[in-house]
Amino acid sequence: MHLFTLICGIVLLHKAYTLKCHECPTPEATETCTKTMDCPSGDFRCGALSITAYSGGSKISEVGFRRCVVAAECIEGGSINFGIAKTVIASECCTTDLCNSQPATAPSKSSxxxxxxxxxxxxxxxxxxxxxxxxxxxxxxxxxxxxxxxxxxxxxxxxxxxxxxxxxxxxxxxxxxxxxxxxxxxxxxxxxxxxxxxxxxxxxxxxx
Incomplete structure (x- = not known):
């Protein structure tokens, strides 16, 4: 009986600590996000990611998402630069309910x-x-x-x-x-x- 109670307590406790996050799919990057989702488990975080593409120094596209993410997706932002084409990533993760209400902030232009x-x-x-x-x-x-x-x-x-x-x-x-x-x-x-x-x-x- 005690074992059954312990197992139930662990399951319910694990469920109780799952996050609720904003969910905005690609290609949304900057618009207001009203839809929410419950993360599958306590291993998930709320995340926001944006990907901005440049060609010849001019921004040509920006995509992004906000949703539950695993820790491996919470990478530090950065850039890949091929000269005529450059891609800049901004990634932000947090661990409280609906904390990803804002899109990831793209880095300012660098020199x-x-x-x-x-x-x-x-x-x-x-x-x-x-x-x-x-x-x-x-x-x-x-x-x-x-x-x-x-x-x-x-x-x-x-x-x-x-x-x-x-x-x-x-x-x-x-x-x-x-x-x-x-x-x-x-x-x-x-x-x-x-x-x-x-x-x-x-x-x-x-x-x-």
Whole structure:
């Protein structure tokens, strides 16, 4: 009897501590969010994420969501910069009911920080790119675009290189390689680590 009471108490207590969060699906990024959801378990948090894509320095799109998220989705914001195309992520998580009432705040425009990485123009990857803000790593990857395999290179923040997770590779042909040091991405190599949401980010930039 005592064991049954203990089990019931644990189950009910676990349920009692699940969060209620605002739920706004993509492509909502800045609009008022009135719909709510109950998180499946106490392992979830309330989250807000926005993804902003730039081309040639001009913002071309912004998408986002607010909902219950697992801890792995609460990545630190950052950016991936291919020169002509750049994607900036803002991510915010919290642990009280309906605490994600506001969209994630996108970082302000950054300026060159002195670091340089190789970038690709067509089939040539000999051009250099001035990294912005907190972009302290050089990156390399390959994409399938128009039926062809293309190498893309550029700058990224440390948070974008270190975040890992399970996801569909989308247009990715291989993995992402990150390195430190000026112009260290001269040779392509793959990595087993895949950035959370990287396929969505790259597709957003390359196919807009």
């Amino acid at each position: 060159p920080n002195g670091k340089k990485c190789f970038t690709c123009t067509g089939q040539s990857c000999s051009a250099t790119l001035n990294c912005d803000g907190k972009e302290d790593h050089c990156i390399s990857t390959k994409m399938i675009f128009g039926g062809q395999s293309l190498t893309v290179k550029g700058c990224a923040t440390k948070s974008m290189c270190s975040a890992t997770g399970q996801m569909l590779p989308g247009g990715l042909e291989g993995g992402i390689s990150c390195c430190e040091g000026d112009l260290c991405n001269s040779a392509f190599s793959t990595s087993a680590s895949l950035l959370i949401l990287v396929a969505s980010l790259l597709s957003l930039v390359m196919f807009s």
